[in-house]
Amino acid sequence: MDSLKKMVVKRLAAGAVTVLVVSILIFVGVEALPGDPATAILGQQATPENLAALRKELKLDMPPHVRYFSWVSDVARGDLGRSLTNQRPVAEMIGWRFSNTLFLALAAATVAVPLAILLGMLAALYRESWLDKLLSISSLSAISFPEFFVGYILIAIFAVKLGILPGVASIHSGMGFGQKLLAIVLPTITLMLVVLAHMMRMTRAAIIGILTSPYIEMAKLKGVGRRRIIYHHAIPNALAPIINVVIMDLAWLVVGVVVVEVVFVYPGLGQLLVDAVSKRDLPVVQASGLIFACTYILLNLTADVLSILTNPKLRTAN
Amino acid sequence: MLRLLEEMLQRGEISRRKFLALSAAIGASIALPMGGPSSAAFAAAPKKGGRLRLGLQGGSTSDSMDPAKFNDVYVQMTSMGFLRNPLVEIDAKGNAIPDLAESWEAQPGAKVWVFNLRKGAEFHNGKSVDADDVIFSIQRHQNPELASQIKTLVQPIKVFKKDGPHRVIFELEGPNADFPYLLADTRAPIVPAGTTDFEDGMGTGGYQLVEYEPGVRAFAKRFPNYYKAGRAHFDEVEVTIMGDVNARTTALKTGQVDVINRPDRKTAHLLDRMKEIQLVNVKGGLLYTFPMLCDTPPFDNNDLRLALKYSVDREDMLKTILRGYGVMGNDHPIAPIVKYSAVDLPQRAYDPDKARFHLKKAGLEGETFRLHTSDAAFAGAVDAALLWQRHAKKAGIQVEVVREPVDGYWDNVWNKKPWSACFWFARVTCDWMFTMAYAAEASANDMHWKHPYFNELLVAARGELDDQKRAKMYGEMQSLVRDEGGVVIPMIANMVDAASTKVKFENPAGNQELDGMRAIERWWFDA
Numbered sequence: 132m133d134s135l136k137k138m139v140v141k142r143l144a145a146g147a148v149t150v151l152v153v154s155i156l157i158f159v160g161v162e163a164l165p166g167d168p169a170t171a172i173l174g175q176q177a178t179p180e181n182l183a184a185l186r187k188e189l190k191l192d193m194p195p196h197v198r199y200f201s202w203v204s205d206v207a208r209g210d211l212g213r214s215l216t217n218q219r220p221v222a223e224m225i226g227w228r229f230s231n232t233l234f235l236a237l238a239a240a241t242v243a244v245p246l247a248i249l250l251g252m253l254a255a256l257y258r259e260s261w262l263d264k265l266l267s268i269s270s271l272s273a274i275s276f277p278e279f280f281v282g283y284i285l286i287a288i289f290a291v292k293l294g295i296l297p298g299v300a301s302i303h304s305g306m307g308f309g310q311k312l313l314a315i316v317l318p319t320i321t322l323m324l325v326v327l328a329h330m331m332r333m334t335r336a337a338i339i340g341i342l343t344s345p346y347i348e349m350a351k352l353k354g355v356g357r358r359r360i361i362y363h364h365a366i367p368n369a370l371a372p373i374i375n376v377v378i379m380d381l382a383w384l385v386v387g388v389v390v391v392e393v394v395f396v397y398p399g400l401g402q403l404l405v406d407a408v409s410k411r412d413l414p415v416v417q418a419s420g421l422i423f424a425c426t427y428i429l430l431n432l433t434a435d436v437l438s439i440l441t442n443p444k445l446r447t448a449n
Numbered sequence: 450m451l452r453l454l455e456e457m458l459q460r461g462e463i464s465r466r467k468f469l470a471l472s473a474a475i476g477a478s479i480a481l482p483m484g485g486p487s488s489a490a491f492a493a494a495p496k497k498g499g500r501l502r503l504g505l506q507g508g509s510t511s512d513s514m515d516p517a518k519f520n521d522v523y524v525q526m527t528s529m530g531f532l533r534n535p536l537v538e539i540d541a542k543g544n545a546i547p548d549l550a551e552s553w554e555a556q557p558g559a560k561v562w563v564f565n566l567r568k569g570a571e572f573h574n575g576k577s578v579d580a581d582d583v584i585f586s587i588q589r590h591q592n593p594e595l596a597s598q599i600k601t602l603v604q605p606i607k608v609f610k611k612d613g614p615h616r617v618i619f620e621l622e623g624p625n626a627d628f629p630y631l632l633a634d635t636r637a638p639i640v641p642a643g644t645t646d647f648e649d650g651m652g653t654g655g656y657q658l659v660e661y662e663p664g665v666r667a668f669a670k671r672f673p674n675y676y677k678a679g680r681a682h683f684d685e686v687e688v689t690i691m692g693d694v695n696a697r698t699t700a701l702k703t704g705q706v707d708v709i710n711r712p713d714r715k716t717a718h719l720l721d722r723m724k725e726i727q728l729v730n731v732k733g734g735l736l737y738t739f740p741m742l743c744d745t746p747p748f749d750n751n752d753l754r755l756a757l758k759y760s761v762d763r764e765d766m767l768k769t770i771l772r773g774y775g776v777m778g779n780d781h782p783i784a785p786i787v788k789y790s791a792v793d794l795p796q797r798a799y800d801p802d803k804a805r806f807h808l809k810k811a812g813l814e815g816e817t818f819r820l821h822t823s824d825a826a827f828a829g830a831v832d833a834a835l836l837w838q839r840h841a842k843k844a845g846i847q848v849e850v851v852r853e854p855v856d857g858y859w860d861n862v863w864n865k866k867p868w869s870a871c872f873w874f875a876r877v878t879c880d881w882m883f884t885m886a887y888a889a890e891a892s893a894n895d896m897h898w899k900h901p902y903f904n905e906l907l908v909a910a911r912g913e914l915d916d917q918k919r920a921k922m923y924g925e926m927q928s929l930v931r932d933e934g935g936v937v938i939p940m941i942a943n944m945v946d947a948a949s950t951k952v953k954f955e956n957p958a959g960n961q962e963l964d965g966m967r968a969i970e971r972w973w974f975d976a
Contacts, residue, residue: 164856164857165856165857165860165861166857166859166860166861169596170859170860172511172518172520173520173596173598178600178601178892178893179892180593180600181596181597181598181600182596184593184594184595184596185596187594188594188596214511215511216509216511216512216513217511217512217513217514217518217648217663218513219648219663224510283695286695286699290699290703291699291702291703294703297703297705298696298699298700298702298703298705299504299689299691299696299699299700299703299705299706301665301666301689301691303660303662303665303666303668304660305660305668393692393693393696394693394695394696395696396504396689396690396691396692396693396696396700398662398665398666402510402664402665402692403510403664406509406510406511406664407510407511409509409856410509410511412511415510415511
């Protein structure tokens with residue numbers, strides 16, 4: 132197990148460097164955008180003197196590297212800073228939104244992951260049957276549509292026509308848990324439809340791959356039952372690739388749901404990031420970027436650790 | 450046809466809603482006539498109670514509640530009797546009427562203005578409003594470090610004088626007959642003197658802020674001690690920011706909200722057809738403009754500018770881009786709803802022959818003119834430019850449409866490229882509009898148009914207290930902009946909002962969206 136610990140530490144160190152590089156890239160990227168927070172805040176009617184005053188107030192008159200390093204040293208001390216546009220603490224702005232984002236991602240994952248693996252296994256077991264074809268066609272169709280389209284179709288059917296589910300998922304603190312769950316049914320289904328195909332197809336492919344390997348043939352020849360073959364021999368060996376695709380989809384559920392948030396007016400991190408970029412609100416963009424980068428790095432690491440743990444060869448290697 | 454509809458409305462044969470729908474259908478979208486029918490249904494006093502839920506575009510997570518920084522729609526609405534109040538209100542006819550100020554008068558010469566404050570008005574924290582609050586709230590915008598949106602508006606106030614707890618005297622550096630209108634601005638609400646943190650939304654408005662998350666949601670409860678009788682009828686108000694037009698429409702259709710702003714004009718007529726939804730279509734002043742830089746060749750040639758003005762088919766624009774929800778523009782920025790608008794000035798029409806004539810006179814035949822446009826300027830600005838390209842071709846004018854990115858449009862394109870697309874909200878007075886964007890020294894003069902006689906008239910009209918003389922001067926100025934100015938204004942859009950039929954209102958104003966941004970204070974639920 133020592134090698135595993137070593138790997139985790141090494142990967143975490145590499146992750147820290149990655150995060151630093153990401154923060155530089157974000158800084159340079161936002162700097163390269165036309166305009167600055169002052170022009171974005173004051174808009175079309177900005178006068179040159181107003182712009183100058185605001186730039187001074189926001190400390191934008193300092194050179195870029197000074198601003199970057201003062202931001203880095205603040206973050207190192209655990210201070211994410213304040214928004215340039217409304218002076219609110221960034222940590223406060225991000226905190227509850229990130230938990231909303233996680234809430235939706237978790238809801239989608241809770242439904243999508245077991246369903247995808249189950250359907251994938253069924254498709255593998257009955258491959259080339261009408262069930263397999265139906266599953267493939269429907270899940271691939273769902274993934275081919277852009278998510279806003281899927282969202283609008285669901286809204287049109289379930290909110291507007293049937294009137295059984297809310298079409299707007301603007302949850303807030305005054306709502307109970309049950310109300311929140313009801314509000315996010317449609318965005319959850321939308322996200323589920325987008326990620327289902329990936330995971331299902333990967334499960335199917337992994338299991339089929341295993342089922343054609345010699346040791347399964349051997350098991351069949353010595354008369355092992357179909358169930359035992361699947362549960363005992365096939366699934367444990369197919370886990371690594373499945374875990375990888377599941378985790379990558381989880382990461383997408385956290386960082387890639389901006390469009391779904393906009394369509395359903397869901398108060399998550401995505402909308403904040405979009406607003407912050409359009410206002411060039413660097414501290415907010417940076418903090419969101421850091422969270423997204425950390426999500427990817429940590430989930431990737433989790434995937435690798437889990438893959439190693441499921442593989443006896445790697446698990447015991449020293 | 451319109452006359453007939455108005456008569457039917459007066460006699461109560463059709464409902465206001467029907468009237469709005471029908472008048473919009475015949476393309477004569479107009480403001481509801483004053484007075485209205487005297488039938489019991491409409492004479493009934495507004496009812497109290499209920500929770501008004503609004504789904505609005507125009508809020509951002511970066512919004513600040515400091516009035517000096519207001520730019521988005523939602524925060525501006527908070528100043529209009531929702532959370533706070535300015536001294537002056539603009540009514541549906543465009544008149545300045547009392548809000549926190551009870552009355553005002555100009556001393557001869559219109560340089561010194563005396564404002565009497567309403568007694569008994571109080572902030573949500575129980576403190577009563579006095580002259581110190583007013584002076585603090587207005588004077589702070591002059592602070593150069595604050596970078597206020599209305600710094601240039603309040604700059605001419607030289608002296609703020611307190612005359613007892615309920616009287617404030619403003620001394621201006623020059624005469625301004627329209628001064629009270631400036632104090633009706635959404636950036637000029639009255640806040641308690643000495644406020645440094647504005648995020649709690651403290652003010653005198655009809656509602657008290659309970660919960661607020663910028664760009665997401667606001668929730669407020671009726672302020673029991675609101676000083677205005679016959680206003681603020683709802684018990685509670687909930688605003689949800691919905692940037693996506695489909696989300697807003699869905700929310701309205703499914704009853705998750707009662708009022709939305711900016712429905713999609715392309716499908717607004719379908720929305721209006723639904724039994725439980727009404728379109729609030731008010732003749733308004735959203736100007737869609739195409740400024741040309743008058744100091745940059747070839748647009749320094751007035752004949753070219755005239756050629757372009759004649760080369761656009763305004764009727765087609767109105768029909769295609771605005772879907773009838775608007776009126777044709779006449780190349781001057783004073784919308785028909787604004788006082789002193791020169792409505793008797795002949796409407797400029799599509800005339801390829803005249804356009805050809807002026808192009809020839811300018812000696813620019815065969816040239817290609819680049820029109821820089823983007824949907825950042827207004828929804829449909831790219832389509833409008835392409836449409837214009839086709840109209841102009843019939844006059845032998847080659848227009849090349851350059852599609853610019855939405856991001857950074859106001860920094861890199863507008864007021865920089867020689868010919869671009871833009872939008873302006875009509876200001877409540879001629880002086881405001883002209884001073885802000887047409888005066889020679891105005892930084893927002895996006896035509897770089899410098900006309901000495903126009904500027905003389907502007908100053909003279911500002912100090913003129915005689916109504917008729919002012920009307921004449923402003924008429925002349927509008928005709929100068931129309932014939933010599935550097936802007937083509939092919940159309941002026943209506944203010945279009947949508948609401949549940951449970952929501953009632955009377956004679957909504959068109960100076961801003963949502964009944965002059967006062968829907969929350971003015972509207973009520975029926976039943």
